[in-house]
Amino acid sequence: MGKWTRRAFISAGVIAGGGLIVGVAIRPGKRTAELSKHVAGDGETLLHTWLKLDTNNVVTAIIPHAEMGQGAGTALAQMLADELDADWDLVKFEEAPALGGFANYPMGEAILLAGAEFPNFVLPTVEGALIRTAQALDLQITGGSLSVRTTGAYGMRVAGAAVKEMLKAAAAAAWKVPIDQISAKDSQLFHEASGRIQPFSFFAEAAGQMTPPVSPTLKAVDEFKIMGRHVERHDLPSKVDGTALFALDVRLPDMLYATVNRAPTFGGGIANIDEARTRTIEGVIDVVKLPSVEVSSMFGGFTYAESVAVVAKGYWSAKQGMDALSIEWRNTANDGISSDTIFAQFDQDISSAFEREADVVRGDVATAMVNADKVIEADYRVPFLAHTCMEPLNATAMVTNGHCEVWVGCQSPLSFRRSVADALGFDIENVTLHNCFMGGGFGRKSRPDYAIQAAQLAASLGRPVQLIWTREEDVRQDFYRPAVQSRFRAALSSNGDITAWENTYVDKHEPYEAPLIPYSIGAQDIGHVRSPTHIPFGAWRSVSHSQQGFFTESFIDEVAVAAGQDPYQYRVERLQHLPRELAVLKKAAKEAQWHIPLAAGRGRGISLQSSFGSVVAEVVEVTVNNGNLSVDRVVAVIDAGFAISPDGMRAQIESGIIYGLSAAVHGEITIKNGAVAESNFHDYPSVRMSEAPLIETHIINSGEPMGGAGEPGTPPIASALTNAIYNATGERIRQLPIKNAGFNV
Amino acid sequence: MTAITVNGIERKLQVDPATPLLWVLREQLELTGTKFGCGMAQCGACTVHVNGAAIRSCVTPLAAVAGQQITTIEGLAPSADKPHPLQKAWIDEQVPQCGYCQSGQLMSAAALLATNASPSDGDINDAMSGNICRCGMYGRIRKAIKSAAGVQQFDPALAALAKEINHG
Ligand code: FES
Ligand code: FES
Numbered sequence: 023m024g025k026w027t028r029r030a031f032i033s034a035g036v037i038a039g040g041g042l043i044v045g046v047a048i049r050p051g052k053r054t055a056e057l058s059k060h061v062a063g064d065g066e067t068l069l070h071t072w073l074k075l076d077t078n079n080v081v082t083a084i085i086p087h088a089e090m091g092q093g094a095g096t097a098l099a100q101m102l103a104d105e106l107d108a109d110w111d112l113v114k115f116e117e118a119p120a121l122g123g124f125a126n127y128p129m130g131e132a133i134l135l136a137g138a139e140f141p142n143f144v145l146p147t148v149e150g151a152l153i154r155t156a157q158a159l160d161l162q163i164t165g166g167s168l169s170v171r172t173t174g175a176y177g178m179r180v181a182g183a184a185v186k187e188m189l190k191a192a193a194a195a196a197w198k199v200p201i202d203q204i205s206a207k208d209s210q211l212f213h214e215a216s217g218r219i220q221p222f223s224f225f226a227e228a229a230g231q232m233t234p235p236v237s238p239t240l241k242a243v244d245e246f247k248i249m250g251r252h253v254e255r256h257d258l259p260s261k262v263d264g265t266a267l268f269a270l271d272v273r274l275p276d277m278l279y280a281t282v283n284r285a286p287t288f289g290g291g292i293a294n295i296d297e298a299r300t301r302t303i304e305g306v307i308d309v310v311k312l313p314s315v316e317v318s319s320m321f322g323g324f325t326y327a328e329s330v331a332v333v334a335k336g337y338w339s340a341k342q343g344m345d346a347l348s349i350e351w352r353n354t355a356n357d358g359i360s361s362d363t364i365f366a367q368f369d370q371d372i373s374s375a376f377e378r379e380a381d382v383v384r385g386d387v388a389t390a391m392v393n394a395d396k397v398i399e400a401d402y403r404v405p406f407l408a409h410t411c412m413e414p415l416n417a418t419a420m421v422t423n424g425h426c427e428v429w430v431g432c433q434s435p436l437s438f439r440r441s442v443a444d445a446l447g448f449d450i451e452n453v454t455l456h457n458c459f460m461g462g463g464f465g466r467k468s469r470p471d472y473a474i475q476a477a478q479l480a481a482s483l484g485r486p487v488q489l490i491w492t493r494e495e496d497v498r499q500d501f502y503r504p505a506v507q508s509r510f511r512a513a514l515s516s517n518g519d520i521t522a523w524e525n526t527y528v529d530k531h532e533p534y535e536a537p538l539i540p541y542s543i544g545a546q547d548i549g550h551v552r553s554p555t556h557i558p559f560g561a562w563r564s565v566s567h568s569q570q571g572f573f574t575e576s577f578i579d580e581v582a583v584a585a586g587q588d589p590y591q592y593r594v595e596r597l598q599h600l601p602r603e604l605a606v607l608k609k610a611a612k613e614a615q616w617h618i619p620l621a622a623g624r625g626r627g628i629s630l631q632s633s634f635g636s637v638v639a640e641v642v643e644v645t646v647n648n649g650n651l652s653v654d655r656v657v658a659v660i661d662a663g664f665a666i667s668p669d670g671m672r673a674q675i676e677s678g679i680i681y682g683l684s685a686a687v688h689g690e691i692t693i694k695n696g697a698v699a700e701s702n703f704h705d706y707p708s709v710r711m712s713e714a715p716l717i718e719t720h721i722i723n724s725g726e727p728m729g730g731a732g733e734p735g736t737p738p739i740a741s742a743l744t745n746a747i748y749n750a751t752g753e754r755i756r757q758l759p760i761k762n763a764g765f766n767v
Numbered sequence: 768m769t770a771i772t773v774n775g776i777e778r779k780l781q782v783d784p785a786t787p788l789l790w791v792l793r794e795q796l797e798l799t800g801t802k803f804g805c806g807m808a809q810c811g812a813c814t815v816h817v818n819g820a821a822i823r824s825c826v827t828p829l830a831a832v833a834g835q836q837i838t839t840i841e842g843l844a845p846s847a848d849k850p851h852p853l854q855k856a857w858i859d860e861q862v863p864q865c866g867y868c869q870s871g872q873l874m875s876a877a878a879l880l881a882t883n884a885s886p887s888d889g890d891i892n893d894a895m896s897g898n899i900c901r902c903g904m905y906g907r908i909r910k911a912i913k914s915a916a917g918v919q920q921f922d923p924a925l926a927a928l929a930k931e932i933n934h935g
Contacts, residue, residue, distance in 0.1 A: 254858065254861065255861060255863075257863075257866070258857070258858055258861065258862075258863050258866070259858065260866075261863040261866030261869050262850070262854045262857045262858060262862075262863065262866075262869060262873060263800070263840065263841070263843070263844065263850070263854060264798075264799070264800020264801070264839070264840035264841050264870050265800065266866050268802075268867060270799070270802070270803065271793075271799035273797055273799070279794070304783060305783075336782075336786070336790055336794050337790050337793075337794065337803075338783075338786045338787060338790045339783075341806075410901060411865075411867075411901060412802075412804055412810070412812065412865060412867040412868050412899070412900070412901040412902070413802070413804070413865070413867045414803065414804065459865065459866065459867075460865060461802070461865050461866070461867025461868075462865045462867060462901050462902060463865075464901075490803065492806065493804070493805045493806060493807075669861055670861075673861065673864060673904070673907070676903060676904065676906055676907070677864055677902045677903045677904065678903075679903065680900075680902075680903020680904075680905065681901070681902075681903055683903075684901075684903075702805050702806075702807055702809060703804075703805050703807075703809035703810050703899060704807065704809050708899045708901060709903070709905075710895075710896040710897075710898075710899060710905075711891065711892055711895040711896045711898070711905045711908070711909070712892035712893075712896040714903070714905035714906065714909075716906065717906050
């Protein structure tokens with residue numbers, strides 16, 4: 023094995039059988055050989071943690087992100103392949119197994135826990151790439167729109183470029199020519215003067231003898247061949263013929279099926295269970311009480327309350343068994359809590375401004391308010407929301423001889439693996455996690471409760487168990503986008519200029535900048551008060567941006583209207599210092615033909631929100647007829663720096679818009695008696711085909727650092743829509759969902 | 768014992784006839800392409816064809832389809848090397864995101880095209896609004912249906928049968 027030094031995380035060596043291996047080693051030992059065992063098959067060579075090459079010259083990118091549907095694998099493979107100068111037809115990808123080596127778990131953990139700082143000069147190097155990737159990834163998490171802009175930008179591209187340099191060096195040595203006379207193209211190496219040509223795979227073994235470059239040269243944008251090009255997603259053929267393997271599709275010999283129920287009131291537990299009727303149901307094998315589990319992580323712990331499972335020969339029997347179970351839940355201190363009491367609490371806490379903490383204070387808001395010609399005030403509210411991934415939560419587990427195997431679709435395979443190990447009291451080495459395609463994730467599948475339950479059941483039954491949550495359980499035992507109230511005041515001068523912006527909302531969540539505004543307003547005071555509830559918090563597509571984008575972009579619209587000015591122009595005048603935002607907003611207005619008036623009963627609204635490194639503006643057109651609302655068209659513009667996979671980016675924006683639209687129009691989780699009242703798609707609806715607008719997405723490649731695409735489409739949609747409804751009807755909607763404002767959708 | 772024909776093969780099943788077809792397909796027959804999404808005919812993830820018509824298998828007891836012809840996503844393509852025109856259109860338009868809803872979407876769309884060779888937007892809304900896509904790929908689904916409609920080859924006998932069932 024190559025020697026590990028503090029300065030070189032890449033090591034190279036020859037493994038048994040003559041294959042070559044180059045991989046990331048962050049401590050001495052056989053890490054790469056270990057990894058190779060897990061990912062490299064016969065005749066395949068692991069050239070880097072993220073790249074393997076087989077004897078047929080096929081390159082496989084090994085992707086440390088889970089596929090929720092965002093097409094991350096394809097975009098990441100494009101980045102790696104382009105830097106490598108590979109032939110795209112000879113590139114495949116697969117998801118990395120949940121092993122520390124792929125996410126640099128020990129290194130990442132050390133960095134995050136110790137808060138270690140790395141000197142700047144390290145960052146543009148291979149080492150720096152790994153450090154930044156590990157930092158940003160939270161080890162192997164898919165979320166925060168991170169895949170392309172971190173793993174891709176700092177990992178995949180660097181890996182491709184490094185391996186290309188090693189292959190070139192190997193060819194130069196073999197052909198005894200200077201390395202700068204070697205060129206790479208379409209997975210082949212050339213020496214033009216002598217006409218020599220060989221496939222990459224020919225030099226794979228020799229490349230391993232080369233010292234890996236510390237800082238390989240990356241391509242400039244005008245040298246990109248595969249990045250920025252439309253390529254078909256690799257995973258789609260299996261998604262049109264039923265063969266894509268979701269966790270729900272795992273079939274093991276002797277497998278049982280189960281479903282679970284947890285106390286509907288959060289914080290509750292089981293007082294008594296009468297299982298007599300359940301036991302009489304054909305096919306029922308067992309009723310199992312699953313103990314509560316405390317999951318600790320470096321991001322804060324959480325206790326999953328106890329639950330009861332019915333295990334049967336088939337899901338249907340398990341479900342009937344569950345329906346027949348009579349469970350008496352324990353009373354809790356939260357039994358009297360409802361959405362009304364929660365919003366009353368928010369209102370009181372905002373009014374009292376107790377221990378209010380500022381996010382931004384600039385200028386003198388108080389004086390501006392006193393001197394204002396007009397002061398505008400408004401309160402906004404959004405309800406709790408569930409994720410309702412298309413695939414209800416499920417996991418399959420098998421425990422044999424002290425080893426647990428889990429099949430699950432999740433956004434964070436490493437932390438799931440660790441949580442399962444902790445819950446069973448196993449060493450982490452004794453848990454193998456197979457991450458399957460996810461039928462949606464949206465943030466929910468970063469919480470491991472369902473995988474733990476499946477593992478507990480498999481351990482207790484001694485047989486493989488597939489646990490399938492009912493949709494009702496999925497809706498009622500989520501980690502919810504929090505309900506938020508946000509209060510605004512704005513000072514207007516006599517000429518309509520906004521001189522002060524004051525905003526207080528409840529409970530701060532990530533990302534920090536979500537409630538900040540891009541507009542040049544001299545006096546600003548934006549802050550929050552704490553107002554905790556007992557409803558479990560979850561990251562929901564775009565996290566705080568989805569609520570804050572609704573609040574701030576609605577209120578600036580109100581201000582423009584109060585100033586008697588066009589809401590688009592009003593924004594433009596206050597964005598002169600931010601050319602990137604300005605360009606996106608202007609393009610959205612242009613593509614949507616903002617200047618052309620609409621017929622009576624129709625309306626247009628605009629909104630702008632930057633999130634996860636991308637700037638997005640959306641213009642919505644609606645028709646409102648006797649209270650019937652039709653969302654006709656959405657024009658979206660995104661500047662994510664550079665679109666690696668333009669069609670994939672458009673699909674992400676379309677997806678983010680529909681997800682946000684479902685929430686804006688229909689989405690409402692109501693709390694009654696401390697529990698969630700909704701249960702399934704009939705009372706927690708989603709936008710359907712008949713309601714879906716025409717969406718046009720335009721991409722600006724500004725060359726700024728890359729931003730995400732999976733989340734930034736969501737934040738602007740609610741306010742663009744309510745601004746359009748105002749434009750059409752004169753009615754300002756300050757509380758979501760819109761269906762509660764008396765519109766039929 | 769209940770007999771059904773699934774993708775052209777007769778299957779005899781020793782299962783409680785009240786069991787929804789969805790679970791029989793997924794568990795006894797290991798045809799896992801048909802998905803579970805809600806269990807109450809709200810989402811369409813479990814859509815299959817019975818004698819050519821789209822039904823929600825999560826609320827259809829096995830007994831109700833005894834002796835009937837059932838087609839699942841695994842049997843949608845006319846042959847192994849020849850995809851259904853909709854499957855091809857789904858790739859051309861890069862429709863799926865997570866893909867979980869897509870078996871159901873394709874089965875609903877195939878049932879639509881079998882009786883309506885050139886569906887209008889209204890027809891598409893009517894036929895497809897029972898299928899939720901949480902990834903929101905409605906625009907792409909609509910486009911793919913329209914593009915497949917142009918190349919749709921359909922069997923008039925099957926179409927007539929499906930029409931009878933749909934409207935009879
Ligand atoms: S699972 Fe059958 S309609 Fe949803
Ligand atoms: S593609 Fe994910 S739900 Fe439709």
